[in-house]
Amino acid sequence: MATRGVLRAVSVVLVLSLLLLNGLPQQAFAATRAADIIALNGLSSEWSPSLNLNWAGDPCLNSWTGVSCDSTNTTVIALNLDGYNLRGQLPPDIGGLTNLQTLELSANDGLTGNLPKELGNLLNLQVLSLQWCNFTGTLPVELGNLIQLTFFGVNGNRMTGQIPPVLGNLQNVTWFDLSINQFSGPLPVSTDPTSGGVGLDNMTAVMHFHFNNNSFSGQIPGEIFSLPNLIHLIFDHNKFTGNIPTAVGNSPKLEIIRMDFNQLSDVMPSELTTVATLTDVNLRSNQLSGAVPDFSGLTKLQALDIGYNSFDPHVFPSWAQNGTFSQLMTLSMPNTSIIGSLPDAVFRLPAINTLDVRSNQINGSLDFTGPVSETLTTIVLDDNQISGFSGQPLLQNGGNIDINISLYDNPICQNRYLQPRLAGCDRFAQDRFQAAKGNCTNRCGSKTLNPKSCICATPLSLNLMLTAPSMAYFTNEDATVLEKELAEDITNSSTSIDKASLKPDQIYIQNAFTTTDMRISLTILVFPVTGDSLEQGERNAIVHIIRQHKFDISYGPYNLPEDTFRVLKKGVTLTTVAIVFIGLGGGIALLLCIGITLYAIRERRNTILALDPFANWVAGSDDKNGRRPELKRARPFSLTELKEATNNWSQVLGEGGYGKVYRGTLKNGELVAIKKANKDSMQGLNEFRNELELLSRVHHRNLVDLVGFCYKSSEQCLVYEFMSNGTLRERLYEKVETPLSWETRLDIIINAARGLAYLHDHASPPIIHGDIKSANILLNHKMVAKVADFGLGKVTALDGESIDYSDEIKGTMGYLDPEYVQTQIHTDKSDVFSFGVVMVEALTGKSPTHGGKDRTREIRNAFDTEGLAGVRSLMDPFIQGSIPDHELHLYLMAALRCTEAFGEGRPTMTEVVKELESLANGGGLASGGISIRMHGENKSPDVYSDTASLVNTSTSTSSEKGKDGHGNAFHYSGAYGVLRRLGSRS
Known part of the structure; x- marks a missing residue:
């Protein structure tokens, strides 16, 4: 601290010396008041040598970079150093600028340490913008003195601790942003006995509460919903618990509420549905339960997301089909326990753009025989029970519409006869934005092309984050609207200090994607009208206007996490003293260059790793x-x-x-x-x-x-x-709470067989799994079985010789193919043997080597000597009486064929699937599917039945050659289905 004091004293002497050396009469008598000069030089000494600014002479008369003075040029009223690569701490000297109205130090990630309590001396401060730096520590209680503040932004730092209740004294603040920090604890309100009668509910002018991405906890206080001007309540990604207060119904102007990704529980209050001003509601990923309330009263709603909660099972709500939702663009209800069919009325909501109902139990067929809304672009139905659809999406005037329908993990996508495979059967790809290319033919080399004006320049690049967007996915149409809106709003928000005038063709949205926390990130380029780049003042003004939210875009609240904005350096006339100090600084510069080089090497390595x-x-x-x-x-x-x-x-x-x-x-x-x-x-x-x-x-x-x-x-x-239901092994005999029924076991075996058959016969090239066992068959929340653990899998040849030569035996004892053990040649029939062991395991409810015995051999011997009666004595007692003899016989024969001693006697997995499906359906297919053939340019589909009648089957019983004790004593002819076209309609 003593060293810093000496440096400050020296800096004051240097300033006075510089004024004398410059020899100008106006500088012989400094216009700027001495207290401001001392304060600024205290900042300079702390931030040096990173400070690369024109700070020479008198601050007001010489227009120091980032410093603005009053009309008399005697008092500093604004310090705007957004994105100047400042490094160091914010020193207590800042408290000396007592007439400061604006403090803008955002986007300086080299600024660290605690905020000084001396900020509380800036009683005239109206704008405190310390966004996207690296400040740590707690918020000083002295900030409660700044009663003139209208803008408070410390988002994007690493600050901790609780919100001091005295900040409730900031009764003129309209924008209050603490987001993306590490704040914790409850929200202070005046009714809390420990808060001294002051809290957030005293901030009567506030319009924006942005507290997302912190660790706030406890109950959300009902008092804040009575704030008369509150329009945006952004509380997502915290640790709030308890219920949503019924006081939410007291909100007179609330438009956006984000409480997603918290730990809120209990029933959603009906009072929420009475706030008629709401446009965006997001309650995703909480623990809300009970019935889904009726939102039909929220006629201004543009986006509703209540997904990933624990609501009671219900059919698709009637209010979600209501035409009074004239502005609803995004309806997101994934994993909300929807059952039954999806009504086609939802496709005709006037403004609907995205419908996301993945991970429910929606079944039946989609009906596109009627017209759909011209705004509809995305329907996400992943992980449901959709088995078909009829018609094709058409506009009301009969024209075609391009809709991205995602049907991943639905029965419609497991039909192997589907040709060609539906594009919607792949996992949903949510980001489809493609920047406009324009019609330019010129190339720009190291510069960037503006595809609107076809000029080559170095644009200002900004990363804008929409924090509560009404749309789920940003489109090219949205880009056109936002480009025009930004140009107009920036121009209209310009002042004598922030001068910026833009036209839409100067703004180009280069990229857009939806983030993992449900926001939309935009890369925006701002080009000059002529020349290589924007003027320094205009670049500064644009960032300043956007950073301080001097306008509200129609796409909702936003943030400017970072930007590539750097002010171009002005020429500086060097004095003798300055030249001396440059020499002294040479050594420091050399050390800085070494440090920067090392940093660049590390960053390059990180960039390479991100790409590769x-x-x-x-x-x-x-x-x-x-x-x-x-x-x-x-x-x-x-x-x-x-x-x-x-x-x-x-x-x-x-x-x-x-x-x-x-x-x-x-x-x-x-x-x-x-x-x-x-x-x-x-x-x-x-x-x-x-x-x-x-x-x-x-x-x-x-x-x-x-x-x-x-x-x-x-x-x-x-x-x-x-996979919430664990492994088949666990459900059979390791963690048994409720034993699996025979029907459930058979369904699990059939689904696992389908997965394995896909690997052998439909993957290109084919794949041998290599470690089939009950511990590698997993069960999801619907008890659908999926094959897992491909660590020993092998890609095989495409010539029909599915063979892999091993130099060591790999796999799990009890499931190993004896032929593989002898020859060390792994084939697809090795997987078939292991699967047959799993079939026996499902029958007995015991491990393949239970009690030191080979359970598969034991079952085979019992069947040879005692028939079905001998097998039943070895079965799981829970299912002994639930399997008719003919079913048991067919199942057993399939399992024993799989476990033949030699591979040539075993069926293929595709044959096993057909036999098991026939068994499960009493001669018909176990589960239906549809077959769609695309015709012509419009690709209108022919539609086939989605029921079991899709397949015409004939069943033959197995023929026995006698029970002579040999493993291959029986021949079995399974029942195979023949696909039958039932009709079509386009």
Whole structure:
């Protein structure tokens, strides 16, 4: 501190010396008051040598960069250094600028440390903008003195602690933003005995409360809903608990409410549906329960998201089909326990753009025989029970409409006769924005082309974040509207200090995508009308206007997380003293260059890793060829993301030879299972790479879906869809709460067989799983079985020879193909043998080696000697009396054929699927599907029946050759279905 005092004293002397050396009469008598000069030089000494500004001479008379003075040029009233790469702390000297009205230091990520309490001395301050820096510590209570404040923004820092109740004294603040920090604790209100009679509910002028992405906890206080001017309440991604206060109905002007990704529980209050001013409601990913209320009274609603809660099962609500929702653009109800069919009336809502009802129990067919809304672009139906659709989406005038319909993990997509495969059967790709290309032919080299005016220039690049958008996905039409709106609003918001005049063709939205926390990120380029770049003053004005929210765009509240804005340097006339100090600073500059170089190297490495997560792939001892993974589709995660998702690896689901499996919740609310390798795992990079490559290539309803991965030399993680009902092994005999019925077991076996048949006969090239067992058959929330764990999988040849030669036996004892053990030749029939063991396991409810016996051989011997009676004595007692003899006989014969001693005597998995489907349906197909053929340019579909009658089957019983004790004593002819076209309509 003593050193800093000496530096400040020296800086004052230097300033006075500079004034004398310059020799100008006007500088001999400084216009700016001495207290302001001392304060500014205190800032300069703290931020030096990072400060790269024109701060020479008198601050007001010489127009110091970022410094604005009053009309008399004697008092500093604004300090605007947005994005100037400042480094260091905000020193107490700032308190000396007692007439300051605007303090704008945003987008300086080198600013660190605590906020000084001396900020409380700035009693004339109206704008406090410290956004997107790296400040830490708590909010000083002295900030409660700034009663003239209208704008308060400290978002995007690393600040901690609770909100001081005295901030409730800021009764003139309209914009109050604490988002994206590490604040915690309850929200202070005046009725709390510990708050001294003051709290957030005293901020009567406030219009915007932005508290998202923190760790606020406790009950949301009802008092804040009575604030007379509150329009935006952004509380998402916190730890709020309890119910939504009924006082929400007291809100006189509330338009947007985001409480998603919290821990709110209980029934949603009906009072919420009486706030007629609401346009956007987002309550996603909480623990809300009970009935879904009737939202039909919210006629101004533009976006409603109540997904991923625990509501009672209900049919698709009638109010969601109501034409009075004339402005509703986004209706999002994923995982909300919807049952029954999806009414076609919802497709005709006047403004509907996106309908997201994934992960429900919607069944039946989609009806597109009637017209749909011309605004409809996206229907997401993933993970439902849709079995078909009729008609094709047409506008009311009969014209075609381009709708992205996603049907991933629906019965309609598992029909192997579907040709061509529906594009909607792949996992939903949510971001489809493509920037306008224009008709320009010129090339710009190192500069950037403006496709609207065809000029080459260096634009101002801004990253704008829409924090509560009404649309789920940004479109090209939205870009056109927002470009025009930004140009007009920036021009109209210009002042004598912030001068900016723009036209729509100067603004170009280059990129747009939906983030994991349900926001929309935009990359916006602002081009000059002529010349290489915008003038320094105009660049500064544009960022200043946007940063301080001097206008409200119709797309809702926004943020400016970061920008590439840097002010061009002006020429500076050097004095003798300055030249001396440049020499002294040379050594410091050299050290800075070294530091910057090292930093650039690190950043380049991080950039490379972001583009190529395997740039540092290091082969382990088990990795024979050191080849990096080759992926078709997989999302990379950072280790930090997965650590946060699993609450620091605290939610263990299970453990195996590879490592532990953790339950995780991604930022978008998606539940996942994360398999994290042990550092001393017997399995290694070969298995990690193998599973990653195979799962990134295959997509099927009965294969566990790979969400993504994390690779970091010493850490390997695989991220899968979450399967809430665990493994078949657990449900059979390890964690039995309610024993599985025979019908459920048969359905699980059929679905697992379908997944395996897809690998063998429909994947290109075919895949041998290599480790089929009940522990690798997982069950989702609907008890749908999916095959998992591809660590030992092998890609096979396309010439029909599905053979893999191994130099060591891999797999699990009890499931191993005896032919493979003898020859070390792994074929697709090895998977068939293992699957037959699983079929026996489902029948007995015991492990294949229970009691030291080979259960499969025991079943075979019992059947040979005692027939079905002998088999029943070995079965799980819970299902002994529920299987008719003929069903048991057919099932048993299929299992025994799979476990023949030699592969040539075993069926293919496709044959097994057909036999099991025939068994489950008493001679018909177990579950239906549709077949769609696309015709002509309009690709209007022929529609086939979606019921079991799709298949015409004839069943033949098995023919026995005698029970002579030999394993291959029986011949069985399964029943096969023949696809029959029932009719078509276009």
